Amino acid sequence: MPYKVHAMQNLIELNKNDLEAFVVEDLKLPRFRSEQLWQWLWQKRVRTIDDMTNLSKPLREQLKGMAEIVWPEIAKVQQSKDGTIKFLLRLADGKLVETVLIPMQDRYSQCLSTQVGCAMGCTFCNTGLLGFERNLTYGEIMGQILVGRQYLEDQGMNPLKNLVFMGMGEPLLNLDTLLRVLDDLPCERGLSLSWRRSMVSTVGFPDKLRILGEREVALPAISLHAPTQELRAKIMPKAAKVHLNDLMAALKAYPMRPRERITFEYLLLKDVNDSLEHADQLARLIDRKKGKINLIAYNPIEGMPYGAPDRDKVEAFEKRLWDHGLTAFIRRSMGSDIKAACGQLKAEDVQ
Numbered sequence: 001m002p003y004k005v006h007a008m009q010n011l012i013e014l015n016k017n018d019l020e021a022f023v024v025e026d027l028k029l030p031r032f033r034s035e036q037l038w039q040w041l042w043q044k045r046v047r048t049i050d051d052m053t054n055l056s057k058p059l060r061e062q063l064k065g066m067a068e069i070v071w072p073e074i075a076k077v078q079q080s081k082d083g084t085i086k087f088l089l090r091l092a093d094g095k096l097v098e099t100v101l102i103p104m105q106d107r108y109s110q111c112l113s114t115q116v117g118c119a120m121g122c123t124f125c126n127t128g129l130l131g132f133e134r135n136l137t138y139g140e141i142m143g144q145i146l147v148g149r150q151y152l153e154d155q156g157m158n159p160l161k162n163l164v165f166m167g168m169g170e171p172l173l174n175l176d177t178l179l180r181v182l183d184d185l186p187c188e189r190g191l192s193l194s195w196r197r198s199m200v201s202t203v204g205f206p207d208k209l210r211i212l213g214e215r216e217v218a219l220p221a222i223s224l225h226a227p228t229q230e231l232r233a234k235i236m237p238k239a240a241k242v243h244l245n246d247l248m249a250a251l252k253a254y255p256m257r258p259r260e261r262i263t264f265e266y267l268l269l270k271d272v273n274d275s276l277e278h279a280d281q282l283a284r285l286i287d288r289k290k291g292k293i294n295l296i297a298y299n300p301i302e303g304m305p306y307g308a309p310d311r312d313k314v315e316a317f318e319k320r321l322w323d324h325g326l327t328a329f330i331r332r333s334m335g336s337d338i339k340a341a342c343g344q345l346k347a348e349d350v351q
């Protein structure tokens with residue numbers, strides 16, 4: 001996206017390179033000033049230009065005439081019994097998205113949204129029901145991290161260390177912006193979040209996976225949910241336009257370092273994809289040296305035609321995969337009581 005100065009530039013909309021261009025070309029300042037600004041914005045998380053105290057007063061006044069700092073606004077915060085925290089965020093145009101903080105042992109992982117709504121329309125997903133409205137901008141994705149980190153710090157909670165792009169939207173359909181975000185995450189004077197801790201969840205587009213792989217900036221998690229093309233076409237009709245064989249071929253070519261593996265997400269839907277035969281088919285599909293499987297028991301959603309699988313069936317499914325030599329784990333579904341679990345994000349308006 002070309003760099004462009006608006007009447008009032010929201011500074012968090014500028015990635016590292018654009019901020020430098022803004023400082024050098026528009027403010028006519030030396031380059032080191034952009035490093036200072038970057039640090040204030042992303043490491044110190046200031047909310048006003050006046051808080052940038054190592055800038056002279058005249059410089060701050062000059063900046064205030066051209067720029068502002070606007071984070072996504074928190075419209076609602078909900079906390080689950082299991083510690084999961086869900087934010088409903090209002091964007092500058094009034095659109096709503098959600099982001100979720102998930103407690104891990106000594107840290108939090110944040111699930112980020114990349115679009116308002118989603119075009120993929122997977123039949124089990126609340127976000128898919130909304131349809132697609134628009135892509136999120138750089139600042140709207142990065143802004144979710146600012147909100148999450150600041151909240152944890154204000155509450156004296158464990159730090160944010162991991163990111164998963166698994167919230168509302170299909171990240172690879174907002175690839176340019178996603179790559180700009182991923183490029184800036186590790187910056188030490190900024191968010192300082194290692195890309196190795198970032199995971200991009202996608203239904204899988206071979207050409208876009210190739211680009212993500214070439215950049216070596218994140219690992220994909222594939223929303224698979226069905227072990228055959230036929231079943232996938234039923235429950236994820238748009239995603240299945242990419243044939244499963246083509247998707248698996250693209251993943252085979254995905255560059256990975258030793259010990260890295262591609263995660264496959266498999267949502268177990270009662271009597272749809274949860275039989276032992278399905279587990280056998282899944283085992284035939286996935287290379288046990290290159291893939292691992294996250295099994296997630298479906299959280300029923302009102303008005304959707306799917307039920308939660310029986311617990312013993314979920315366990316038997318997992319065991320069958322291990323019997324085939326695959327690595328598979330049942331993921332505890334976090335935050336289902338506040339509709340923050342997989343497939344439940346909907347960005348409902350504030351009550």
Ligand code: SF4
Pocket residue numbers: 118119120121122125126127128129167168169170203223343
């Ligand atoms: Fe979109 Fe993901 Fe929901 Fe499918 S599961 S509709 S890709 S948000």
